[in-house]
Amino acid sequence: MWHGALLVALVAALTVSFYAFEKRSRLQVVDTQLQEYLTPLLPRITPGGAPGLNPPPGGRDRRPPPDSDPFGPPPGELRGFGPPEGPGGRGGSGLPPGPGGDLMRERWERGAQKFYYASWDEQGKSTGASSNAPAAIPLPDKDETDVAYRTRDDFREYIHPNPNGRLVVVGTSIAALNAQLDRLALRLAGAGALVVIVGLAGGWWLAGRAIRPIAQISRAADKIAGGELSERINVEETESELGELAGTLNRTFDRLEKNFEQQVHFTADASHELRTPIAVMLAETQRVLLRARSAEEYRQALEICERNGERMRALVNSLLELARLDSGEFALNPEECDLARIGRETLEFIAPFAEQKKVTLRNSLEPVKSSADVLRLGQVLNNLLTNAIVHNREGVEISLTLARQNxxxxxxxxxxxAGIPAEALPHLFERFFRVDKSRARAQGGSGLGLSICKAIAEAHGGSIGVESEVGKGTKFTVRIPCAA
Amino acid sequence: MRLLIVEDETDLRVSLEKAMREEGYAVDSAPDGDEGLYKAESNDYDAIVLDVMLPGKDGWEILSRIRKLKRTPVLMLTARDGVRDRVKGLNLGADDYLVKPFNLVELMARVRALIRRAAAQPNPVLTFDNLTVDTAARVVRVDGAPVEITAREYALLEYLAFRRGKIVSRTELYEHLFAEDDDSLSNLLDVHVCNVRKKLGKEFIQTRRGHGYVVE
Incomplete structure (x- = not known):
């Protein structure tokens, strides 16, 4: 809105100053002519000289101009009453005799028609005026004598104070000039209004063109904020820089949508996993409470509730752990340690379980000093070893190795x-992913173990990977950066 | 009445089986989608309780396959309570929808309502002269007095009562009163029919020799 006001103000200022400039320069021309008329006039109206319109006698020397007269004798270049250019010679300080004098006289006579004068003595008493002077020329007051020029309606006048206190005013009608200036003012106002209108309309159009892609972006952003996550900005219609911006935004939206979908998926899975044990506990207790039961039936029901309660506890612990690891900061308690020791301790911890499953555990642990969270890293190894025992037949061989490289x-x-099917490998570290849904459930896995391992490895600045072939076996590798 | 319960969560499946048997239903169950679909296609169930998230074929797929062959009422169970899931289930032809964790008594009531509706008997109380069968309370009254009756006898009576005036074959009765792993000796049905007649009067269940039984 303020752009429009600015434009109007600018155009108005330009128009007004142009008008003022034009008026001033035209008046300057008039003023110069007035001065030029004054020069030959003065000798004629000085006391002794006949005041009137008698043409000056040829060859008579002009009196020197008074000190206050800013102009000397009229220079030839000025329009008006300068001496003629031509054989008469250069403009001098007097009217040259001969044909030049005639020309001057002619000019003077012409000037006398166009200009008028009035004079007063030191007492302010009128001492004379030209016959073409307008009626009642007011006597200039003290202030005006300083100004030297004055404009009275359609008259422009030059006030010439004489050192002896006499006042001479020469003037001319500027009605024609004023009329011209009025026409100019009208034209300027029209042109200014046109400029304002064109400027505003053009600006509005240009701004609209520039804003359209931005409006598009904003619409898309609004829709996305409103839940339409698949909404994108139409890139083809936008111009280069904005097109790039739109592209960047679209890519950001893609990433956000993917993250958001993962989050939604994760939340749905988590709620499913939490609801299931609750459903079991409720259904079982409600069933048992429908009628009187034997002690044995109550015991069985309580066992089911306990089992599912434990399952929920494990699940909630895993979810909290993932949330902590996701939050990044403060997730780890790193300390300087020998990674081989973590390996040995985990093996000792898991040995009884391995023995129970008739699993052979081998190890080859090279001492490696590093900064690591001992408990978390032990948890990773424990998880991987337990998986290897649980998901394989009895009597399988499992080896844990630690080596340093680069x-x-x-x-x-x-x-x-048994190995893991190739199609399952890419999803192995996804939350709640299970290779064999029914079997893993029966074994009480939450489907979060490997994603926790991944999160811990990544929190250490490392990574986790898997290679597997069905029937041959599986190898998980955990990489942790260590001191050189 | 014979039910199929398809649920992969062992504890929940066993709990539902027990609860439904105690309600007098003959119950079959399946722990995964493939077995569930096989059973649903090869038997005539009075209702199916179907979990959505199943290993193998999921609940949606089983539902749409069943609908191609049968009009068996299906109640979907799911741990997801998104509106989209509910709409999807109903659009695929589910008759009802329950979100886990559910209330067992509500589940039972909904299954009963599904069976009633499928038999075009929206009124839970069926009346035959001086005898009423309250299918909601599972009580049989003669002249307003409740009659002691076993779960199986009640099931036989209810099945015939829902099909009032229709001759029901012995095979159909066997199909709907006994689950696949029940001992269904050939004369077991005769024993139940005999017991019901003893308790409610000879004329209530009539024998159409060579065809089956009918309640008028």
Whole structure:
């Protein structure tokens, strides 16, 4: 809105100053002519000289102009009453005799028609005026004598104070000039209004063109904010820089949508996993409470509730752990340690379970100093080893190795068991992913173990990977950066 | 009445089976989608309780396959309570929808209502002269007095009562009163029919020799 006001103000200022400039320069021309008329006039109206319109006698010397007269004798270049250019010679300080004098006289006579004068003595008493002077020329007051020029309606006058106190005013009608200036003012106002209108309309159109892509972006953003996550900005219609911006925004939206979908998926899975044990506990207790039961039936029902309660606890713990690891900061408690020790301790911890499942555990642990969260890293190894025991037949061989290479420590957990189908491998570290849904459920896995391992490895600045072939075995590798 | 319960969560499936048997239903169950679909296609169930998230074929797929062959009422169970899921289930032909965790008594009531509706008997109380069968309370009254009756006897009576005036074959009765792993000796049905006649009077269940039984 203020752009429009600015434009109007600018055009108005330009128009007004142009008008003022034009008026001033035209008046300057008039003023110069007035001065030029005054010069030959003065000798004629000085006391002694006959005041009137008698043409000056040829060849008579003009009196020198008074000190206050800013102009000397009229220079030849000025329009008006300068001496003629031509054989008469250069403009001098007097009217040259001969044909030049005639020309001057002629000019003077012409000037006398166009200009008028009036004079007063030191007492302010009128001492004379030309016959063409308008009626009642007011006597200039003290202030006006300083101004030297004055405009009275359609008259422009030059006030010439004489040192002896006499006042001479020469003037001319500027009615024609004023009329011209009025026409100019009208034309300027019209042109200004046109400029304002064209400027505003053009600006509005241009701004609209520039804003359209931005409006598009804003619409898309609004829709996305309103839940239409698949909404995108139409890039083809936008111009280069904005097109790039739109492209960047679209790519950002893609990423956000993917993250958001993962989050939605995760939340749905988590709520499913939490609802299921609750459903079991409720259904079982409600069933048992419908009628009187034997002690044995109550015991069985309570066992089911306990089992599912434990399952929920494990699930909630895993979810909290993932949330902590997701939050990044403060997730780890790193300390300087020997990674091989973590390996040995985990093996000792899991040995009884392995023995129970008739699993052979081998290890080859190279001492590696590093900064790591001992508990979390032990948890990763424990998880991988437990998986290897649980998901394989009895009697499988499992090896844990630790080696250092290029500033990284590599833990591997390898087995010669059943292997994992190739189509499952890319999803293995996804939350709640299970290779065999029904079997893993029966074994009480939450489907979060490997995603927690991944999160812990990544929190250490490392990574986790898997290689597997059905029937041959599986190898998990955990990479952790270590001191050189 | 014979039910199929398809649910992969063992504890929940066993709990539902027990609860429904105690309600007098003959119950079959399946722990995964493939077995569930096989059973649903090869038997005539009075209702199916179907979990959505199943290993193998999921609940949606089973539902749409069943609908191609049968009009068996299906109640979907799911741990997802998104409106989209509910709409999807109903659009695929589910008759009802319950979100886990559910109330067992509500589940039972909804299954009963589904069976009633499928038999075009929206009124839960069926009346035959001086005898009423209250299918909601599962009580049989003669002249307003409740009659002691076993769950199986009640099931036989209810099945015939829902099909009032229709001759029901012995095979159909066997199909709907006994689950696949029940011992269904050939004369078991005769024993139940005999017991019901003893309790409610000889004329209530009539024998159409060579065809089956009918309640008028």
């Amino acid at each position: 500033g990284h420590a590599f833990f591997t957990v390898a087995d010669n068991g």
